[in-house]
Amino acid sequence: MTASPPAATVKDNREKLLERAMSRYQYSGDALIEVLHTAQELYGFLPPALLKTIAHKLRLPASRVLGVASFYHFFSLQPKAAHTFVVCLGTACYVAGALGLVEALDRSGAKPGSSGAKNDVSVQTARCIGACGLAPALIYDGVVHARATPQLIKAELERIGVK
Numbered sequence: 766m767t768a769s770p771p772a773a774t775v776k777d778n779r780e781k782l783l784e785r786a787m788s789r790y791q792y793s794g795d796a797l798i799e800v801l802h803t804a805q806e807l808y809g810f811l812p813p814a815l816l817k818t819i820a821h822k823l824r825l826p827a828s829r830v831l832g833v834a835s836f837y838h839f840f841s842l843q844p845k846a847a848h849t850f851v852v853c854l855g856t857a858c859y860v861a862g863a864l865g866l867v868e869a870l871d872r873s874g875a876k877p878g879s880s881g882a883k884n885d886v887s888v889q890t891a892r893c894i895g896a897c898g899l900a901p902a903l904i905y906d907g908v909v910h911a912r913a914t915p916q917l918i919k920a921e922l923e924r925i926g927v928k
């Protein structure tokens with residue numbers, strides 16, 4: 766039996782994944798909400814530059830994209846906390862133990878969908894971030910981690926002062 770390689774950061778392919786999502790909808794402006802959902806899952810929030818890119822790709826006025834993103838409370842235009850964890854709960858990551866990552870965050874007091882003001886940590890989940898071969902995948906402060914472990918989360922939480 767071989768030991769699993771340690772968790773490692775991988776190339777950030779979120780841009781490619783968002784492009785793929787827009788392509789799936791044939792860059793139709795009618796798919797704006799679905800595309801915004803995908804973007805938020807991938808990035809944790811919707812920064813202005815990302816909204817501008819989406820507007821350009823879907824051939825929509827930037828004001829419309831911003832209007833939709835700011836109208837629905839589900840969308841966030843700013844990071845919800847100083848530190849953001851996005852745990853992929855897609856099938857490959859789920860099977861590889863992603864729930865253990867959620868539990869590790871849960872033990873810290875940060876719950877999925879929350880923006881724990883107490884500890885300044887936001888926890889979100891995603892369906893698939895396109896790194897299935899390196900499951901379970903975790904995006905921590907914008908960096909994709911392959912084969913993430915509860916120990917990695919524990920170490921990061923300790924590093925930022927969250928017990």
Ligand code: FES
Binds near residue numbers: 895
């Ligand atoms: S299921 Fe997690 S990256 Fe695809």
